[in-house]
Amino acid sequence: MADTDFPNDLIALERSAWQAIQAGTLTVDTALAVQQAVTTFAAETKQSRIDVEMALKKKVRHPEPEAA
Template identity: 70%
Template sequence: MADFDFPDDLIELERSAWEAIQAGNLTVEQATAVQAGVTAFAAAAGVSRYTAEMALKKAVRHAEPEE
């Protein structure tokens, strides 16, 4: 999977949504905001939305521990 330089606000949106998913309280508004952010990022980067979304999820949900 390609490496992307996601903007901090998109990382934070996904992080917040992931925490909400884990807590069982994700809202439609949160999900919509993440989807819109991913779609805009993918269009600007010239990649598929799916590829960008999977890379973002991996970056947030499976981040390598900082040393």
């Protein structure tokens, strides 16, 4: 999947969920909110939900180093 320009709110939501996972505090409501946002974004951009989810997780969990 090519680089996707994710909306800032979707990145923030995934970042929040990732921090909750790391802290052991992820709730069903948070996980569901991320899943619904990913599904909506995938439908709006006519992409596979799983591809969108994987790219979003990669962007949040394994960000590219910023250019100097």
